[in-house]
Amino acid sequence: MRAPFRLIGGVLVATLLTQITACGSIFYPDRRGQIDGKIDPAIAALDAVGLLFYIIPGLIAFAVDFATGAIYFEPGRTAQVAPEKLKEAIGVDGKVDNHKLQTILETELGRSFPLDDPRLIQHKGSAQQLAMFGLQPAA
Template sequence: MQQAVRRWLTGAVIGVSIVALSGCGTMFYPERKGQLSGDVDPVVAIANGVGLLFFIVPGVIAYAVDFSNGTIYLPSASSASVDIHHLDDAMDVASLEKLLSDKAGQPVSLENELLVIEEMDSLDEALAMVRMSGVLDEERLATM
């Protein structure tokens, strides 16, 4: 009987550690990856906090992973995020405008001469481009 309890506890500790180390928000909401800021999602924060109850290190790692990925934040219309869309080579400008308009919830025109469309090699590169674009600079400067 004691061996069965020990196995169950070992399995529970390993399971909780795996979930905590991977970051709960990253597992629950992978589509949120890339958000720069926003309101903290209490469900993700509590799930990460469970990792703190079992062991300090997995809980801290879960929070670090979720904050660095941006998955701990609730989605917001006023914050920037990066969505990954795999586009066909045959996609024309009109269909791309329609896709962007649907996602943005407002009309989008790609005919502006100041608009630059680039294909990124990785999500990290796309996030760096968003950060360099000046999105939310006013909020960041206000906290300095």
């Protein structure tokens, strides 16, 4: 009878230790040492899963990630695409083809963007911005 209790105790200790170490510190050790920034929602959600199982380890996971700074996005990471490559996504009528733009962004940045999402907010550019990129405004 002692063996099952030891097995259950070992599994419980292993589970608690994995929750205490915090997800951001495990997945992104290079982010440690940051003071502030934009919070990574994926890491915050994974830390919140710890709250569902055990309150104390979940709170400790959040505390460790905030204290080490591993919950924040890396500072200064930006993604840029040359304007010449983006010209391919603009049609002859001056409108942007979202499908072409999405394929350009996927090939250049290696990430997919949901440009067909109805919640996407599109802003119109000015004639000066178009002229800066060598484009003619269409009325």
